[in-house]
Amino acid sequence: MEDLLNRSYKTEVEKKYTVLYVDDEEVNLRVFNRNFSKFYHVLTAIDAFEAQTILSQNEVDLIITDQCMPRMNGSELLLKIVPLYPDIIRMIMTGFSDENDISEVKQKVGLHKFLKKPWDPAQLQKEFDHAFVQREDLIIERRLAKAPKRVIPRKEENLDLLESTMSLVETSETKQLKKDINNLVKESKTKKAEFMDGGxxxxxxxxxxxxxxxxxxxxxxxxxxxxxxxxxxxxxxxxxxxxxxxxxxxxxxxxxxxxxxxxxxxxxxxxxxxxxxxxxxxxxxxxxxxxxxxxxxxxxxxxxxxxxxxxxxxxxxxxxxxxxxxxxxxxxxxxxxxxxxxxxxxxxxxxxxxxxxxxxxxxxxxxxxxxxxxxxxxxxxxxxxxxxxxxxxxxxxxxxxxxxxxxxxxxxxxxxxxxxxxxxxx
Structure with missing residues (x-):
């Protein structure tokens, strides 16, 4: 009986990733949530503005957005948020076969997947998991590439000079400076979340x-x-x-x-x-x-x-x-x-x-x-x-x-x- 109880109440699927789905049709949001909430932490947004609010308040690994939405479409949303969240996996879904509308987002910020409606839950889950594996591999490659470089970077290297220098010279002053910077970043995110559209x-x-x-x-x-x-x-x-x-x-x-x-x-x-x-x-x-x-x-x-x-x-x-x-x-x-x-x-x-x-x-x-x-x-x-x-x-x-x-x-x-x-x- 005890084994049956434990098996019934707690899901055995480890929810490692958070997925945000953006669509202006509520029925699609509900269907998506029911299909994927037992595999991932699922967040949903009815439009691009609510999506930005949710992104400011949550660690999101993957965003999948409908292309055709009023006021701000999926391409415009990705162009706006990718500079703020460069490591987020981004996918666009549309009911139309013409890819001209999303060419700009492909060129400027890149696109992991372009999907067409209607979607199949099993196939979509495979796309998600494949993208997560690719991102994990990329993160590991970046860490390995950075590991031996324990010197102050040259100007042409794409590294944060302040962070690199402070990691080499750990003093009480640099520790306090890092703490102050982190506090300012957290405070700015909090203020942004409070005043962004959606409330x-x-x-x-x-x-x-x-x-x-x-x-x-x-x-x-x-x-x-x-x-x-x-x-x-x-x-x-x-x-x-x-x-x-x-x-x-x-x-x-x-x-x-x-x-x-x-x-x-x-x-x-x-x-x-x-x-x-x-x-x-x-x-x-x-x-x-x-x-x-x-x-x-x-x-x-x-x-x-x-x-x-x-x-x-x-x-x-x-x-x-x-x-x-x-x-x-x-x-x-x-x-x-x-x-x-x-x-x-x-x-x-x-x-x-x-x-x-x-x-x-x-x-x-x-x-x-x-x-x-x-x-x-x-x-x-x-x-x-x-x-x-x-x-x-x-x-x-x-x-x-x-x-x-x-x-x-x-x-x-x-x-x-x-x-x-x-x-x-x-």
Whole structure:
């Protein structure tokens, strides 16, 4: 059993490289992420401007960009970023066979691969791995070429004079100078990241500020905990509140590019507050329908064709009837009954697309039949279960967790890499 648990929760694929995919079509970003996230650290950007922001904040080994994008195309993006990141592997993808548009980028900064749509995942992975091997070989060759040259370089040599000199004469003054230079470089990168187009740091802080205080959930339940990773960009979110003797809990995930995801999650938190406290809605399906309408009318730019898909589960604990109701859009909930059997509250198997009419299924369970209830998004199940969205790994984990006190389970979830979990006893 122990071997099965370890194999289920932690991926055996070592993610050594980071790949950034740039495309103005959201569906392509989602498909790319699902195909390659278990092999590499995958970052996605909806346009060239967001790509520049992500590059300023992350160590990226390979960038693959669509050629045909509004405002700045793929060639223009590479011409702009390669001087800043000369060792990055660059690839362009296009649906057109004419290579004239990318001739400039080939001549000025070089291009590792020109690819044509549609792409095959297996073949594309081979192209990536081949490029990584080539880059590693090139880095080794550079190191070997530099190794014996322990003299001050001549002017015509393409070496950094300051770095070479300081490596030869290591004094307390040169060490401090190197430290000061490194600090200035780090500070400049931080300032650049803060003010570049996109404002990802600001949006991340705003989203986190909108989250309810985790400890307060215990005020409404027998016991509860929330696992939520704030140490890196987290496109999941949660919300809870009480009205008319009903506790409303929501868990959601915006599966779109980073900038819009963070903004949408903040908006969802604000609208749930309005729907529950101002409109006094306590029916799960009504809350989801109202939220979908508000996103469509008040969040989306009418000139923007973006759909802003949202995966969300809403649970309502009605103390008057002593029942828990659940509705979800590609987001289930799970519980252990009084016999410790693993049960699933299944929501609709499609995401909320604002403006699209949906009839939400409603699950109702008596509280006396629930020993412990867990809300875990599908994307979190995939991250911790070899890119599979099924709940078998969670079931096995809960079988082990029931042996330890409820309060200790949060630490176990964290150790197994779960970045967003809501758990409660009612």
């Amino acid at each position: 990802i740091n600001f949006l991340q802080n705003l989203k986190d500020a909108m989250l309810p205080i985790q400890q307060e959930l215990k005020l409404y339940t027998e016991d509860a905990f929330i696992v939520y990773d704030k140490n890196r960009v987290n496109q999941n979110g949660y919300w809870f509140g009480e009205t008319n003797d009903c506790l409303v809990i929501a868990s959601f995930h915006s599966n779109t590019h980073t900038r819009e995801s963070l903004a949408l999650n903040s908006f969802v938190s604000a609208m749930l507050t309005e729907i529950v406290y101002k409109e006094k809605r306590t029916k799960t399906h009504e809350i989801l329908n109202r939220l979908s309408t508000k996103i469509h009318v008040r969040f989306l730019d009418k000139s923007n064709e973006s759909s802003c898909p949202l995966e969300i589960a809403v649970l309502v604990y009605d103390r008057a009837t002593d029942k828990v109701s659940h509705s979800g859009a590609y987001h289930n909930a799970f519980f252990l009954n009084e016999r410790n059997d693993f049960k699933t509250l299944v929501g609709n198997q499609e995401v909320i697309v604002p403006g699209k009419d949906m009839q939400f299924d409603i699950n109702a369970v008596n509280v006396e039949n629930i020993k412990a209830l867990y809300i875990v998004p599908f994307n979190i199940l995939e991250e911790t279960n070899d890119n599979r969205g099924d709940s078998e790994a969670l079931r096995l984990l809960l079988e082990e967790m029931r042996k330890v006190p409820f309060g200790m389970q949060a630490k176990m979830f964290e150790e197994y890499g779960y970045r967003s979990v809501i758990a409660l006893k009612l």
